[in-house]
Amino acid sequence: MRPPSLLSLTLDSALLRIAHIADLSHLPDHLVIDLFRRTLSAGKLTEKVLKLFLATGCEEIILAVQLLNIKQPLVPVLPTNSEVDIVIAALQPNLTTFFEAWRPFFSRFHIIVIKDPDMTEDLQIPTGFDLKVYTKSDINGVLGASSINFSGHSCRYFGYLVSRKKYVISIDDNCLPAKDTAGSTVDVVAQHMANLKTPATPFFFNTLYDPYRKGADFVRGYPFSLREGVECMLSCGLWMHNADYDPMTHVVKRNQRNTTYVDAVMTVPLGAMLPVSGINVAFNRDVLGPAMFPGLRLRNEGKHRWDTLEDIWNGLCAKVVCDSLGYGVKTGLPYVMRSDAEAGKALESLKDWEGVKIMDDVLPFFQSLKLSRTAVTVDDCVKELAGIVREKLGPKNAIFTEAADAMVEWNNLWKAHGAQNA
């Protein structure tokens, strides 16, 4: 084997010191290129070193950098309390266990608690939180007479209205922090914020899921022009233990519990519809707020999640709006641990459960929906959507006309009470 040339040794030596070299512009191009290749191979391309190479003005290097799509690593900044509100709908009076369990993760943030207007008992909430409770009289006081019914799970939307932060995270009051496969407690806030602050990739599916996660990237075959991604507006989390099933599934599989922790976040592709569960959700309120409304109310809407479809309807509308405006929706992590409290009562709900028929009408409608190009804001999109719902779905079932009404009403409420920012 031939011994290495002096030139090769010199380049290797330069590579060892690359972090300390201030200027490479005196080197001939072919040496700069060789050194660049060695730097890449050695994994030593930091931002500073990259700038060093680009400063040489060598065209091949510039082309290579473009081709290699060298991008800044996205390190999500820890959420500050000036950006995030936590919104909790209180459907049970005793929230002591809930807040104590979430204290390590919630204590830095302002918490908005909306008491179910139908609940008569007083709320029990431990101290030590920056927390404000809104009750029925507050809702009436702020909104006056509104056609939107904020009882039950829908009360959380009032929280969205009065929040003044850029991001909102909302979790059902029967959920506690979950543990990941390593046994660490999941920081739901940090994960939702990572989801919302890193781009979504709706135009092409990445088989290694979220390419912005540490240890992952875009795979071979992923077009480079699509690697910048789009802004993520909605982050849909999941639930360990008591999964979010319809009442039929709860009854038939009453002993089934979700024990599979799927360590992934992924973007829901453009055009794909999904059932968004309100149990564990976060969104960019500044942009998407006008689309996060309680629209569809089942005739026998109750206090159990399986008695509602309001979040499912909300999610479908939000997804259509995001698809239309080029925003992203992610699903997957974080998990919360959802307790069993409701599991036994599903049988009672089966009798009148109209959710079955509703979704079979709703889905084909959403799948074929295309909003007009002139709807360029979330507001416009929601207005247009409400009109189409009234026209196309209204004739099938009065429940949809009411949903359209609620969407229009929400638009008005948002303008009057939600649109101002702190």
Place this chain on the structure above:
Amino acid sequence: MASASHAPTPLLKDELDIVIPTIRNLDFLEMWRPFFQPYHLIIVQDGDPSKTIRVPEGFDYELYNRNDINRMLGPKASCISFKDSACRCFGYMVSKKKYIYTIDDDCFVAKDPSGKDINALEQHIKNLLSPSTPFFFNTLYDPYRVGADFVRGYPFSLREGVPTAVSHGLWLNIPDYDAPTQLVKPLERNTRYVDAILTIPKGTLFPMCGMNLAFDRELIGPAMYFGLMGDGQPIGRYDDMWAGWCTKVITDHLGLGVKTGLPYIWHSKASNPFVNLKKEYNGIFWQEELIPFFQSVSLPKEATTVQKCYLELAKQVRAKLGKVDGYFNKLADSMVTWIEAWDELNPPKGGVPTANGPPPKK
């Protein structure tokens, strides 16, 4: 509601062929022996046909080299790539089985988080034998898995699902990155075991990797043409990508499903990124045109078989991509040749195979 089967997964040993392209040796089969031994292997030898490929003892196999391909296809052999693992699709063509599993010779048995060896083939069979759900995204992923189900809000009319045509597995250790990413992140390893299988929604394209892939040959076989790559071609490492885009467009059109996720295999060998960059170079630019092309392709209602769909695609490739590069005219030609060769080697049986019936259980 999804009824998950707790019965053991059928072996399907007389219904599934394992197709392996290779230029070196098949020593890796030793590690797979406990899982692969019951099955028939189709080995497609790439590169110099005068070399003898050593197959470990005890495997039932047929081996084809370039001479065999030329002999069997005559002039149509031009559609099979030379000096590229894309030649593996010849194996799909000559197989007589319902299912194909294809794997690269640098892929080994991976371990799940509990330390247990993963039987990749068994998981692929599970994926293929259970329905897909392309019309609505289930947030708990595969609803037919034991322990999962459809979530609240999932329309009941869609809970039967559609037949699964493709099961796309993943890789631990060396991830399937393109050359630029390999250059920037030479040390990155995929250590994240994502315990999920999911259906890729209708209308969504994805990068299909041929390293760990299974499909129902009767449902989608003719679409699995791995294109013109390697020697004498301006592009390489896009064979499986091409097949994946064509396949997805056709499965979307025919109402079939494509799943991705489990199983994982252990990918051991990182190919040379500078060599890869040369091969992929054109592909990196061309894919910017290819993706919009595939995203906007529409197949006519009359295209009711995979072959008809594929021939229609070839027409559109020639019409719309010919202007990107003359290569696509050649590719369109070879897509047609492929279908002709496929139909020659696989004459239609009496009666149209239905895409809706469940696969026959042994």
